[in-house]
Amino acid sequence: MARHRHGLATLFLVLSVLGLGATIGVDGASESRGALAAPGGVETALGQLTGLVGAYLMMLMVVLTGRLPVLERALGQDRLVRWHRRIGGWPILLIASHAVLVTLGYAKMDRTGPMHQLGTLLRSYPDVVAATVAFALLVMVGVTSYRRARRRMRYETWWLLHLYTYLALCLAFPHQLADGQSFVGHPLTRIWWSAMWAATVGIVLVYRVGLPVWRSFYHRLRVVEVSEEAPGVFSIICAGHHLQRLNVSGGQFFSWHFMTRGLWWQAHPYSLSALPRPPHMRVTVKDLGDHSRSLADLRPGTLVAIQGPYGAFTPEARSQNRVLLIAAGVGVTPIRALLEDLPPEVDVAVVLRASKSEDLIFRDEVVSLVAQRRGQLFELIGDRSAVPTDTAALVSLVPDLRGRDTYVCGPEGFSQQIVSSLRAAGTPAERIHHEGFTF
Ligand SMILES: Cc1cc2nc3c(=O)[nH]c(=O)nc-3n(C[C@H](O)[C@H](O)[C@H](O)COP(=O)(O)OP(=O)(O)OC[C@H]3O[C@@H](n4cnc5c(N)ncnc54)[C@H](O)[C@@H]3O)c2cc1C
Numbered sequence: 001m002a003r004h005r006h007g008l009a010t011l012f013l014v015l016s017v018l019g020l021g022a023t024i025g026v027d028g029a030s031e032s033r034g035a036l037a038a039p040g041g042v043e044t045a046l047g048q049l050t051g052l053v054g055a056y057l058m059m060l061m062v063v064l065t066g067r068l069p070v071l072e073r074a075l076g077q078d079r080l081v082r083w084h085r086r087i088g089g090w091p092i093l094l095i096a097s098h099a100v101l102v103t104l105g106y107a108k109m110d111r112t113g114p115m116h117q118l119g120t121l122l123r124s125y126p127d128v129v130a131a132t133v134a135f136a137l138l139v140m141v142g143v144t145s146y147r148r149a150r151r152r153m154r155y156e157t158w159w160l161l162h163l164y165t166y167l168a169l170c171l172a173f174p175h176q177l178a179d180g181q182s183f184v185g186h187p188l189t190r191i192w193w194s195a196m197w198a199a200t201v202g203i204v205l206v207y208r209v210g211l212p213v214w215r216s217f218y219h220r221l222r223v224v225e226v227s228e229e230a231p232g233v234f235s236i237i238c239a240g241h242h243l244q245r246l247n248v249s250g251g252q253f254f255s256w257h258f259m260t261r262g263l264w265w266q267a268h269p270y271s272l273s274a275l276p277r278p279p280h281m282r283v284t285v286k287d288l289g290d291h292s293r294s295l296a297d298l299r300p301g302t303l304v305a306i307q308g309p310y311g312a313f314t315p316e317a318r319s320q321n322r323v324l325l326i327a328a329g330v331g332v333t334p335i336r337a338l339l340e341d342l343p344p345e346v347d348v349a350v351v352l353r354a355s356k357s358e359d360l361i362f363r364d365e366v367v368s369l370v371a372q373r374r375g376q377l378f379e380l381i382g383d384r385s386a387v388p389t390d391t392a393a394l395v396s397l398v399p400d401l402r403g404r405d406t407y408v409c410g411p412e413g414f415s416q417q418i419v420s421s422l423r424a425a426g427t428p429a430e431r432i433h434h435e436g437f438t439f
Pocket residue numbers: 155156253267268269270271272283284285286287288289290291292293311330333334436437438439
């Protein structure tokens with residue numbers, strides 16, 4: 001399974017690089033020596049190239065976060081979002097270079113000044129005004145996604161602003177076909193580029209909009225019960241139809257819309273804390289902010305819409321038949337569901353970490369699941385100095401940990417420290433699976 005995922009990840013990378021190569025090739029094919037030698041030829045050619053590559057990377061970024069099920073399962077949303085972020089600054093930089101270089105190139109060609117040429121481009125070239133608005137939107141999205149800026153705003157504000165990326169994609173497309181040297185008079189490249197653009201928009205419409213809406217109507221989930229599991233931690237049990245048809249693995253999460261005033265428009269990710277038991281499924285939430293806190297007051301009967309399942313933190317990620325599960329705090333939710341979903345032949349060791357015993361969530365359920373499969377359970381309770389989780393401590397608990405696939409979920413600092421300890425103990429990186437609760 002792990003090998004299959006690796007293969008899919010490699011295939012996706014290869015296709016992305018081939019797409020980039022084809023984009024550069026299409027641009028190169030439309031250049032002639034004569035055009036390059038003419039005044040402003042080099043600037044114009046570079047401007048076309050940077051514009052096309054920037055637009056291609058934009059499409060790639062949208063596909064990465066397009067919730068394509070095959071990518072979600074193979075790579076996991078956190079990794080896809082990481083790649084999306086890594087590419088992030090490039091399209092803006094390239095499209096800015098495109099605007100500057102094309103303006104300079106055309107100005108040289110027309111023997112005029114850049115400002116005068118900019119005015120001509122905006123007034124006389126088809127769809128350039130729309131493309132300029134698209135660029136301004138992209139800059140706004142880029143600036144608000146910059147780590148420091150993002151930290152200062154509410155997640156929901158950032159998310160709403162991010163939706164303007166789709167508007168930018170639509171506004172920029174007509175000028176690419178109408179003004180791009182690679183497309184004007186080249187029907188084949190027009191078809192190829194339009195097909196890529198349509199596929200990108202199609203992925204968004206199908207997987208980010210259509211499928212979640214269809215699933216929500218099909219499963220018709222409603223809240224049936226809200227119960228306190230530990231101080232500030234609540235389980236929400238929903239009932240729905242056909243839940244056996246949800247192709248969900250232990251460790252996966254959904255984005256949840258609870259259809260009440262003030263919450264219906266927000267989608268927040270919460271992992272299932274147990275495998276669905278039709279007609280019921282359960283999430284367990286710690287009150288960390290406005291949304292999670294308000295879930296404690298949900299009334300039975302509240303309608304629920306879902307997007308998902310998402311995530312690669314599943315039994316399929318492992319390559320070994322021995323597994324170590326490590327959870328702290330509310331991080332136990334996906335770990336508890338994973339424990340239930342691992343095949344019976346898998347040898348399991350579980351480490352639960354909490355400062356106080358009353359903070360251990362699902363202790364009884366974990367004890368019973370571990371006992372059923374004759375696994376080992378270690379409860380590490382107390383403050384960090386008294387109960388360390390460094391390399392020596394982990395090796396003394398689970399001496400064969402290097403040979404196990406390890407799944408870690410907990411607060412970011414805890415997870416990072418565990419991952420470093422596992423690496424120091426010699427666990428290969430590909431056997432460490434980590435679910436972060438923040439994107
Ligand atoms: C894959 C995944 C699975 C998760 N599973 C669980 C779970 O089972 N139980 C649980 O209690 N928590 C879980 N979380 C965390 C949970 O989504 C956040 O705590 C919750 O969204 C916080 O929202 P808030 O308005 O209450 O708090 P805020 O104060 O708005 O946010 C607190 C933190 O959560 C982040 N956050 C807020 N909204 C979102 C969002 N829509 N998407 C991603 N991050 C967001 C913020 O950036 C901030 O770091 C999970 C998160 C992820 C990414």
